[in-house]
Amino acid sequence: MAHTDTALGAPAERREGREKVTGTARYAAEHHVSGRVHAWPVTATVACGTVRAIDTGDALELPGVLAVLTHENAPRLADADDPTLAVLQNSRVPHRGWPIALVVAETLEAARDGAGAVRVEYEVRDHDVTLTEGHADAYVPEKANGGFPADRERGDPEGAFTSAAVRVDAAYRVPPLHNHPMEPHAATAQWDGHRLVVHDSSQGTTAVRATLAALFRLPEEQVTVVAEHVGGGFGSKGTARPHVVLAAMAAQRTGRPVTVALPRRFLPALVGHRAPTLHRVRLGADEQGSLTALLHEVTTHTSRIKVRGAQAAVPARVMYASPHSRTTHRVVPLDVPSPSWMRAPGEASGMFALESAMDELAVALGMDPVELRIANEPDTEPDSGKPFSSRHLVECLREGARRFDWAHRDHRPGPHPTGGPLLVGSGVAAAVYPVLVQPSTATAQALPDGNFTVRVNATDIGTGARTVLAQVAADALGVPLDRVRTEIGSSDLPSAPLAGGSSGTASWGWAVHDACTRLRARLTEHTGPLPEAGLSASADTAGSADADSDYARHAFGAHFAEVGVDTVTGRSGSAACWVCTRPGTSSTPVPHAPSSSAA
Numbered sequence: 063m064a065h066t067d068t069a070l071g072a073p074a075e076r077r078e079g080r081e082k083v084t085g086t087a088r089y090a091a092e093h094h095v096s097g098r099v100h101a102w103p104v105t106a107t108v109a110c111g112t113v114r115a116i117d118t119g120d121a122l123e124l125p126g127v128l129a130v131l132t133h134e135n136a137p138r139l140a141d142a143d144d145p146t147l148a149v150l151q152n153s154r155v156p157h158r159g160w161p162i163a164l165v166v167a168e169t170l171e172a173a174r175d176g177a178g179a180v181r182v183e184y185e186v187r188d189h190d191v192t193l194t195e196g197h198a199d200a201y202v203p204e205k206a207n208g209g210f211p212a213d214r215e216r217g218d219p220e221g222a223f224t225s226a227a228v229r230v231d232a233a234y235r236v237p238p239l240h241n242h243p244m245e246p247h248a249a250t251a252q253w254d255g256h257r258l259v260v261h262d263s264s265q266g267t268t269a270v271r272a273t274l275a276a277l278f279r280l281p282e283e284q285v286t287v288v289a290e291h292v293g294g295g296f297g298s299k300g301t302a303r304p305h306v307v308l309a310a311m312a313a314q315r316t317g318r319p320v321t322v323a324l325p326r327r328f329l330p331a332l333v334g335h336r337a338p339t340l341h342r343v344r345l346g347a348d349e350q351g352s353l354t355a356l357l358h359e360v361t362t363h364t365s366r367i368k369v370r371g372a373q374a375a376v377p378a379r380v381m382y383a384s385p386h387s388r389t390t391h392r393v394v395p396l397d398v399p400s401p402s403w404m405r406a407p408g409e410a411s412g413m414f415a416l417e418s419a420m421d422e423l424a425v426a427l428g429m430d431p432v433e434l435r436i437a438n439e440p441d442t443e444p445d446s447g448k449p450f451s452s453r454h455l456v457e458c459l460r461e462g463a464r465r466f467d468w469a470h471r472d473h474r475p476g477p478h479p480t481g482g483p484l485l486v487g488s489g490v491a492a493a494v495y496p497v498l499v500q501p502s503t504a505t506a507q508a509l510p511d512g513n514f515t516v517r518v519n520a521t522d523i524g525t526g527a528r529t530v531l532a533q534v535a536a537d538a539l540g541v542p543l544d545r546v547r548t549e550i551g552s553s554d555l556p557s558a559p560l561a562g563g564s565s566g567t568a569s570w571g572w573a574v575h576d577a578c579t580r581l582r583a584r585l586t587e588h589t590g591p592l593p594e595a596g597l598s599a600s601a602d603t604a605g606s607a608d609a610d611s612d613y614a615r616h617a618f619g620a621h622f623a624e625v626g627v628d629t630v631t632g633r634s635g636s637a638a639c640w641v642c643t644r645p646g647t648s649s650t651p652v653p654h655a656p657s658s659s660a661a
Contacts, residue, residue, distance in 0.1 A: 069536035069543045077528040077548070078291065087291045090263040091248035091323040098250065098319040099128060101312045102173035103304075104163035104180045105328060106155040109189035110397040113153040113162055117181040121165055124179060126172030129316055131164040137311050139277045145367040146400050147277065149304050150311065155184065156367045157399050159331020161304055166312045166320060189397040193338050193363045195233075200361055200392045206373040207408055214379055214445060217386035222355035226346025230423045234343070236411040239336040240329065241404045245293025247333050248323035251309035258313075259286045262306045265295040266560025268519050271553035273302040274310060287553040292523045292561075297403030298333040299523070300562045305332070334402025337362045339374050341415035345423045346386075351437045353384040358416060361392040365400040369393060372401065373408030377494050378416050379445035380616060382438040387445075403562065409495055417491040425475055431490055432459050432468060443614035451613035455492060458620040458641040462490070466622040466639045483630040489623050493642070497568075497615035500559035501604035504573035506535060506581040508597045513545045516578065519558040520550040520570040527566065534571045538578035556600070564617075569607060576601035618643050 081087035106113075118130040136150035149161045165176035202212050223229060249262040258278065264270050267287035275282040292299065305322045312320040324332060339362045346355035358378040364370050375389035424431035436456050442449050463469065468490070472478050477485030504518035516535045520527045528548045536543045549555060559569050580599035588597060619642035627634045 069533040072533070072543075074529055074533060074543060076526050077532065078522065082291070089245050089248070089291050089293055090250055090261045090289070091246070091321050093250045093261045093321075095250070095252060095319045098321060099166055099168055099316065100170040100173045101164050101166045101308065101320050101322045102170070102177040103161045103308060103322070103324070103328065104165065104177045104182070105331065106158055106160045106162050106184075107182075108155055108184045108186050109158045109191060111155045111184045111186040113155065113182060114185045115183040116163060118163070120181065121176040121179040124167075124172060124176050126168040127165060127176040128168065128318070129166045129312070130176065130180065131166070131312060131315060132162065136164075137278075137314050139307070139311075140279050142277060144273070144301065147273065147302060147304060147307050149307055157331065157365060157397050159328065159399060161308065161332070164308050164312055164322075166316055166318075170323075191396050191398050193340065193361070193394055193396065195340060195361070197361070197394045200394045202391065203369055203371045203393050206371045206376065206391045208373050208376070210373045210376050212371065212391045213389070215388045216444070219355050219357050219386040219388040222386035223344050223346040223357060226354050227349050228347045228423070228426050230343070230345045230419055230426055232343050232415075232419045232422055234341040234415040234418060236339045236341070236414060238338045239404060241296040241298035241333070241335065242326065242329055243294030243296055243298065246323050246326060247299065247303055247305045247329065248321065249306040249309040250319060250321040251306070251313040252319035253310075253313050253317070256280065257284045257286075258310060259288070260306060260310060261288045261290070263292055263295075263299055264289045264302070264306070265292065265297075265299045265521055265523055265562050266301070266558075267521065267551070267553040268557045269560055270302045270306060274306070277307060278310065278314075285553070289521050289551045291551075292521060295523045295561070296405050297407060297562060298329070300403045300560055303333050331399045334400065334404065336404040336407060336411065337364070337370070337372055337401035339372060339411045339415075341374070341412075343378075343415050343419035345419055347423060347427065349427070351423075351427050351429050351434050353382055353438050355386045356382065356384040357388045358412070359388075359390045359392070360412065361394065363396045363398055363401070364393045365398055366395050368400040369395070370401050372411065374412030374415070375408075377409055377412045380443060380494055380614070381416065381492065382420075382435070383440035383444060384438070406495060413491070413493065421475065421489070431473060432463050435459060435490075435492055446614055448612065448614040451497070451611070451615045452643060453616075453618055454643040455618040455620065458618060458643060459490070459492070462620040462622045462639055462641040465641070466624075468622065471624075477627070480626075483628050484626050485629060486624060486626045489625075491621045493619035493621060493640075495564060495617050497617060498563040498565035499572065499607050500565055500569045501602070501607045502558040502569045502573040503556040503600065503602045504558070504570065504577045505556055505598055505600045506539075506574070506577040508581060508585055508592060510592045510594060510596060513547065514539060514541065514578075514581075515547045515549065516574055517549045517555045518570050518574055519553060519555040520566060521561040522550060523561045525561065525566070527561070527570070530567055531570060531574050534574050535578045538575045539582050569603075572607055573601045573603050576603065
C-alpha cells in the first residue's frame with residue numbers, strides 16, 4: 063500500500079453533513095415503520111404522595127386511543143438498577159413530573175388528547191424541595207459522582223486557615239441547570255416475537271441495550287438499539303431514560319411499533335439535570351500569595367429514589383498547591399427529580415466557585431489574579447502526588463494574558479465606567495477537566511475492491527464521530543480517507559462506550575487504531591488477491607484503556623473575558639479568549655482566537 067499524508071488534522075467534509083442539511087437524516091422519532099402509533103405520558107402534578115385512583119375511561123373513549131398504561135396494567139419489569147426507570151410499576155409519586163400513565167393512540171394528537179382526559183386522584187404527603195444551608199438531612203455519601211471519594215483531607219486545614227496571614231471565606235450558590243438538546247428525548251420501539259428493536263435518541267446504545275435486556279428479562283442478543291443520528295445530549299442521554307422504557311412497554315402491550323417523544327416541558331423532571339450546589343470555599347495564604355490552606359465544601363440535592371452527589375469539590379484537589387486541604391461533598395435527599403449528568407456535571411459548578419474565590423483572594427492580597435494562579439502552580443497533583451502527564455497551565459495563562467493585553471487592562475473587581483452608560487469589566491479563570499477513556503472494541507475489514515470498512519458502536523451526537531474515526535482509520539492503514547467507510551450507531555456493532563465525558567473519540571479511536579494497525583500488518587503478510595469476504599482484524603482495549611496510570615491526566619486551560627453592560631438598555635456584550643492544552647506527555651498550549659458576542 064502506498065503511504066499517504068496523514069488524514070488526522072486535515073480538513074474533511076462531515077460524512078453525514080449532506081443528510082442533515084437536506085433533511086434526510088433520520089432521528090429516533092422519524093422511523094415510520096408500518097403500523098406505528100404514538101404514546102404520550104401523563105405525569106404527576108403533586109410533589110410527593112401516591113396515586114389513589116386513576117380513571118382512564120374518558121381517554122379510552124376518544125377516537126384513535128388504543129390503550130392507557132398505568133401501574134395497574136403495565137407490563138411488569140425486572141428490578142431496575144436505575145430506579146428512575148421503574149416507571150408504571152407502583153402507585154408511588156416520588157416527585158412532580160413522575161410518569162403515572164401512558165396513552166397510546168393512532169396519532170400523536172390523539173395520544174395527547176387522551177393524556178388530557180385521564181383523571182387522577184392523589185394521596186398527597188408533605189414535601190421538601192428546597193436545598194438550604196445546614197439542612198438537617200444532609201449527609202456525606204460513600205462516593206461522589208464519578209466514583210470519587212466524597213471526602214479528602216491533607217494536613218491541618220482548619221488550623222492552617224485560622225493562622226493564615228490573609229483569608230477568604232466565601233459562599234456561592236449555583237442554581238439548577240437543565241439540558242435541553244435540540245432533538246427531544248425520543249424512541250421508537252418494535253417487538254418481533256421475543257425480539258426488541260429500538261431506535262433511541264441516546265449517547266450510547268450498548269448500555270441502553272443492556273438496560274432494556276435486563277428490564278424485559280431478555281438475552282442481550284435479542285435486543286437491538288440503534289442511534290443513527292442524535293441531535294445533542296449533553297449528558298441527559300448518557301444512559302437509558304424513561305422514554306425508551308415507556309416506548310418498549312407500550313409496544314409490548316399493543317403489539318404495534320410505538321414512538322414516544324417527550325414534550326420539552328417534561329424534560330426537567332424526566333431526563334436529569336445539574337443539581338443546585340451550595341459552596342463554601344476558604345482560602346488561606348501568606349502575604350506573598352502562596353496558599354497555606356484550601357477548603358472547599360459542597361452541598362447538593364439528590365432525589366428520594368436515587369443518590370447522586372455532584373463531584374464539585376474534586377477540581378480543588380487538582381488545581382493549586384497547598385499543604386493543607388479539605389474537600390467535602392454532602393447531599394440532601396429531597397422530593398425532586400433525580401439529578402444526572404450535564405456538561406462537566408461537577409467540574410463546571412465547582413470551578414466557578416473555586417476560581418471566584420481565587421479572585422477574591424487576589425483582591426485581599428492586592429495581587430494580579432493571573433500572577434496569583436501562577437504562584438500556586440503545583441509540581442505534582444496535590445491530591446494523589448502523581449506527576450502530571452502534562453499541565454502547561456502557566457503557559458496558557460501567559461499566552462492568554464498576552465493575547466488579551468491583560469497587562470494594560472484594569473483587572474480590579476467591579477464595573478469600570480467608560481464615560482457613558484456602558485460599564486466594562488475584565489476577568490480571568492483557569493480551567494480543568496479530567497482525561498477519561500474507556501475500553502472499546504472495533505473491527506476493520508479490507509475489501510477486494512481496495513476499500514475498507516471500520517465498525518464500532520460509537521455514537522455521533524453532533525460531534526462528527528463518523529468522520530473522525532474514518533480519519534483515525536485512514537491514518538493507521540496508510541490509505542486515502544475516501545477509501546474508508548465507517549459503521550456506527552447500532553448495538554449490533556462491536557460494543558463501545560457512550561459519547562460522554564469528552565471520552566468518545568479517545569475511547570473509540572484507540573480501538574479503531576489498534577484494529578487497523580493489526581489489519582495493516584495482516585495485509586503486509588498476505589500474498590495474492592483478497593478472498594471475496596475480505597480480510598479483517600479486531601481490537602479490544604480492555605485492560606489497556608482502563609489500566610491504572612502512573613500519571614495524573616487532565617486537560618487545562620485559561621479563559622479571559624471582557625464584558626460590557628449598558629446601564630440604560632440592559633444589553634450586554636463580551637469579548638473572550640481561551641487557551642487550552644491537549645492532554646499527553648508533550649502537549650503545548652493551543653491558542654484560540656478571541657471571539658465576541660452580544661445579547
